[in-house]
Amino acid sequence: MVRAGTVGTHLPASGLDIFGDLRKMNKRQERRYVEGSFHGQTLKSYLILQFVRLYYQVLNFAMIVSSALMIWKGLIVLTGSESPIVVVLSGSMEPAFHRGDLLFLTNFREDPIRAGEIVVFKVEGRDIPIVHRVIKVHEKDNGDIKFLTKGDNNEVDDRGLYKEGQNWLEKKDVVGRARGFLPYVGMVTIIMNDYPKFKYALLAVMGAYVLLKRES
Numbered sequence: 001m002v003r004a005g006t007v008g009t010h011l012p013a014s015g016l017d018i019f020g021d022l023r024k025m026n027k028r029q030e031r032r033y034v035e036g037s038f039h040g041q042t043l044k045s046y047l048i049l050q051f052v053r054l055y056y057q058v059l060n061f062a063m064i065v066s067s068a069l070m071i072w073k074g075l076i077v078l079t080g081s082e083s084p085i086v087v088v089l090s091g092s093m094e095p096a097f098h099r100g101d102l103l104f105l106t107n108f109r110e111d112p113i114r115a116g117e118i119v120v121f122k123v124e125g126r127d128i129p130i131v132h133r134v135i136k137v138h139e140k141d142n143g144d145i146k147f148l149t150k151g152d153n154n155e156v157d158d159r160g161l162y163k164e165g166q167n168w169l170e171k172k173d174v175v176g177r178a179r180g181f182l183p184y185v186g187m188v189t190i191i192m193n194d195y196p197k198f199k200y201a202l203l204a205v206m207g208a209y210v211l212l213k214r215e216s
Helices: 013-035 043-079 187-194 196-212
Strands: 002-004 085-088 102-106 118-121 130-139 145-150 174-182
Touching: 187 196
Parallel strands: none
Antiparallel strands: 002 085, 085 102, 102 174, 118 130, 118 174, 130 145
């Protein structure tokens, strides 16, 4: 089984320059205050300065998140797959793929389904898609295609995984086709899935780092 992943991107250079200048200015003002050379400065002014710094950190974090979503949407358009990057969560495809491998998918509708290729597909009633190999293809005279899948490391085909009464998959069930992979890169995703507390702790640490870090 598999789970989708996320990516990030960058901001225009002009935007980065503006935020960089503001941060440098705030740094200089804070240094003057700490050194006692910022005459007439009050505690209230200092707190306002800290609030402004925090505001820019929050804004920067929000732009990183929005940029990541834009990149993800772009990959969906380029690959034709609703989940262009997924992580293998089980050992049913060993030795071809192992638990924790990161898969890259495409799903161009004009490409025919062929026996032997590895596909990621959805099954009604299951939240997480499955990555298995096509072992049989049945093509009708009108061009409609139905196919059967099986995990390389499984004893039997996937009919027991399909919804009740379903013996074949169709193109509409396919999320994508495996075009490449990186071994074990997705193990962090598996750990977070198996240990939810670790996931929340990691997200909290990452958020705190982005919001509260001080640049030299």
